[in-house]
Amino acid sequence: MADPATYRPAPGSIPVEPGVYRFRDEHGRVIYVGKATSLRSRLGSYFQDIAGLHPRTQRMVRTAAGVEWTVVRNEVEALQLEYAWIKEFDPRFNVKYRDDKSYPYLAVTMGEEFPRAQVMRGRKRKGTRYFGPYTHAWAIRETLDLLLRVFPVRTCSSGVFKRAGQVGRPCLLGYIDKCSAPCVGTVSAGEHREIAQELCDFMAGDTGRFVRRLERRMAEASAELDFERAARLRDDIGALTKALERSAVVLPDGTDADVFALADDELEVAIQVFHVRGGRIRGQRGWVAEKETEELPGIVEHLLQQVYGGEGGEDVPREVLVPVAPEDDQGVAAWLGERRGSQVSLRVPQRGDKRALMETVERNATQALARHKVARAGDLTARSQALQELQEALDLDEAPLRVECYDISHVQGTDVVGSMVVFEDGLVRKSEYRRFIVRGDVDGRRDDTAAMREVLQRRFARVQPREGDQHVVPPEPGTDEPDPDTAGTPAGIDPETGRPRRFAYPPNLVVVDGGRPQVDAAQAVLDEMGIEGVALVGLAKRLEEVWLPGDDHPVILPRTSEGLYLLQRVRDEAHRFAITFHRQRRSRSMTASALDGVPGLGESRRKALLSRFGSVKKVRAASPEQLTEVPGIGPALAQRIAAELGSQQTAPAVNLTTGEVLDEGEQP
Template sequence: MADPSSYRPKPGEIPEDPGVYRFRDQHGRVIYVGKAKSLRPRLSSYFQDLTGLHPRTATMVTTAASVEWTVVATEVEALQLEYTWIKEYDPRFNVKYRDDKSYPSLAVTMNEEFPRAQVMRGPKRKGVRYFGPYGHAWAIRETVDLLLRVFPVRTCSAGVFKRAHQIGRPCLLGYIDKCSAPCVGRVSPEEHRQLAEEFCDFMAGRTGTYLRRLEAEMHEASEDMEYERAGRLRDDIEALRRAMEKNAVVLADATDADLIAVAEDELEAAVQIFHVRGGRVRGQRGWVTDKVEHVATPQLVEHALQQLYGEEWGDEAGAGGTGGVPREVLVPTLPEAEAALTDWLGERRGSRVSLRVPQRGDKKDLMATVQRNAQQALALHKTKRASDLTTRSRALEEISEALGLDSAPLRIECFDISHLQGEDVVASMVVFEDGLARKSEYRRFQIKSFAGQDDVRAMHEVISRRFRRYLREKEKSGGWVEESPESEANGNGEAEGAGVRPGEAVHGETRSAETPHEETHREDAHREEDGRPKRFAYPPQLVVVDGGAPQVAAARRAMDELGIDDVAVCGLAKRLEEVWLPGDSDPVILPRTSEGLYLLQRVRDEAHRFAIRYQRGKRAQSMRKGPLDAVPGLGETRKKALLKHFGSVKRLRTASVEEICEVPGIGRKTAETVLAALAEGGPAAPAVNTATGEIIED
């Protein structure tokens, strides 16, 4: 790890002009390329105290060993040079978009003597006009097949064209009038090129003028009693209209625009682009990227614009098609270099380009649709990445190597603490087996030993309770605990927690208030049909806690107190995305592209989501408390069991202690406590179903 001060240039050496800079590592490889309107303040910002830098930026400057820069005349030139260098050097700390799938386009090879219409993928070539990209190649072929009736341009390969020219006989398309057969001289090169240009004009959205011209010719032929020609023109018009119907009309007829939306999380971002030409969605494409460097949404938009329009050759490559720069570019937020990007896009188009955020009307509505597509693309990408067996295996191996484990952690348990300003402190435990979530094994904990914002103390309590339970079950079974039947789950497949408190019946025994400390906490576990709690499954190979060194130390201390020394512990700090091990003063840094880090983040985020969901439910429940909520030590599971058994609080109030003891999980002392609490509430207290919050009538 290099010290940035060792290669920091003197302030007077750095010019104040616009320019592009490159950071190189000790081997001379370019690891980051950036641009600046003024080089001196931008480069100076990298050489401040490391604690003031974003962690990803700090990682970059400590990996670098030198920095160099190139001065240019304008910010637009800096933008162009930055894109060129990113493509040339492929620096590891720059955003690199990659297509989330391979999109085909309709290409017309205007650089050939006889232009050819074909399906084409991959990088764009000079002199070829592109339309699309389309979702499927068959959609292009259907459109071309309809248009060939009116614009019979060549679609055959070079080999087929050459053979037809040699034998003097066209292919089948030439005989059925879906090709003008330039191979045998039916049309001249000039006439065929004119057909190709009309084909491109129609695909570019200039459809109204051409249709009106065909309709005028049809009426003229009809008046001249050329009915066969009029019939052919009528069928041509119908074919063109069917081809136009394949693209949805979303905006005004004259609208040419590209709409760009971004969906992102801590590690990845997805970009979706809708190409609108002539008011119709002519194409769609998408990218995903790993956020190796620290980038905000404006920077992601800037990189997307560079990626999208940097590949083009202006009007020659895509004018009129969806690949060229349109009159309007609509984005979710304006990039920082808005003026430079607008000028750059204007140069690419050859005329003024409007770069803006839609505020109202149809364009804002369409942007919302593009945004939904971006979110779905990100979710789909994550699902595919998580479901791939090879990727999951590699992730577990990377975690094992990074943490120094003897084997891959096939079972991972992650714990997170959640509260609202110290109130309703809860915890969650999520389980991943073989890299996949095992929701039937999720558990929820309610922290009752203290209140306040002390995540470290809460983490110690939760880890202690989880493994104390494991030790008791291990002692009863005489060894490792076999996996229990899958727990019941709620509608979302997430397990509902239940617990025991002093005075509750557990396995047929009643706990007293003098039970030792470790027995006084609620144990959140599922219950069998008789009300007894189900067991935890077998122990994990790795425990992950949401937090840094303090939370990890608390978890390790809890295990040490219980004599657990065969379960590894680590923590993942959300802000820094650093992996912490017990007793280490420095974190383990996994590469941003690491599948192991991606899996740990998924596990941590799932624990956070599950804890937040439980905590919000607790808050909502506290706002509609019923009479049974005043009973000390009575958990949600046993409250539901009581209401289910008696039907209402009113009937429960008139029951005897013996009748209440018939409810599974309710001991005599608990029954007496329930009756005493209900008697204090008085007969006027409403009967409330705590499961739904509704008043129960007899």
């Protein structure tokens, strides 16, 4: 742990203008990003009495080895740059106040000739109307199933739609009147678009018009003694009413708003948000995160930044209601306005229906925090205890905040792959996971250590040497040439940006799946590459023994040890990750096509060939001139395809008695 005084900027060197700052560790990795209205005031607070800082902030400033900053013109630019840097560097000490789920929306693809209603997640697409978000996809499907009685819009995929048009028969939904069947011409494209537009209008809040229209038609049918049609219209009204009951009216003025509420304690904060569209609650979400700061205004500012920032952010409504105003409420409101494209009202409700709704959301947040603390009581303590136990049992200088575990998977030496999983602060870091295709010739039945050696060489080839160290980039396995990604450049430094590569820093602890042979092989790799300061252990499955390099006897941790439990989780996660990748590779190799081995023939061109000719057999029978008729296939590639497929022809039939080659069509 570093002393913050060793990298404290000189007095007067920090500007007073607004800007964004970054703390880096000893390996050059960005570990925290923040913004400030006045850089001098904010950065100065980190170098005062450390005992007065939040525990998480204390650990950050002790882990850091330097700080740098960028001056911007105003607070809105600071918000944008801070979010961009957080997305780029993914700093470990920046708390994520937004869950990592992609919530579903009801989407109507109005940009298509025949609009389709479906469940969509992720990035928004141009020409598509979105309604939500919803907490669960099944909630959208249940609501849509009710609405299809009144708005029979298409819900099938493009393939099903095309096939129905080819055979001239609609799918089941067309027969039960839950689709207007535009695929077979039951309605025209214009009529179907009108139905889709009415569905969008209903979901947007214009509900009364459709209910009144159905009631009027039901009365007319009843007056004409057409009781069968009147009964169907009655059921349609019931379906609309039931769909409306799923989203109660909470704001009578048809407001579009997101209502946020927080409940916190010393270590964690529970977040709840109600999405209100057209005065009705369309969705409810909640999650729990660790606290980055004691001040709720700072938490609210980062929460809004993460919820509405980036391409994957939520749509910004006209109003955003929060329990407390952010630190820079005007700057945040201006930034939200830029995201929406029009003015956004960011405020704390004081009275009336909106205040009552805020209190309801706050009660949900309080209950969520209580449930979380009961379900995960002692979780933070257990993680800290596990890291402390490993530090003591393995005689480490500091707790292993970053742990990497490696495993090898194969079947009798075929499709050999390796996996690397990462745990930071006792939690999984899936964005840091890596998979390796073992390139060397490995007989898996006898020598898993050779595969482990190759995986470790390739991972630690990117480690940035400390200042003054001599570090040589090893050659790629099976060649005499260095890795082209690192040749001619100091190890771990990106030649284009000058920044440390993603894995330019070593872990605190390396775990390998196995006993003493695997540990000794891994230690030999680290010694050959000059990697120092990295602890290494192996975890043997049979008795869960912990092996250290050079020791004749393992370290036995108690079965109730939190440290042993953490090692088991890391080992099991590496094993799962390796097996999953191996199964994917094995599945692809079992279903490989003869076209897969043709150099220069990618997936798109293979699909174009098979679409044009129908099968590999017909591609093999085609001449190079016919092959060039396929878009993307030039004369040179056509000759190569013909040569490769020609070399894969089956051997001629042979008379088993005389050994003579039989003529074509003659039976052996």
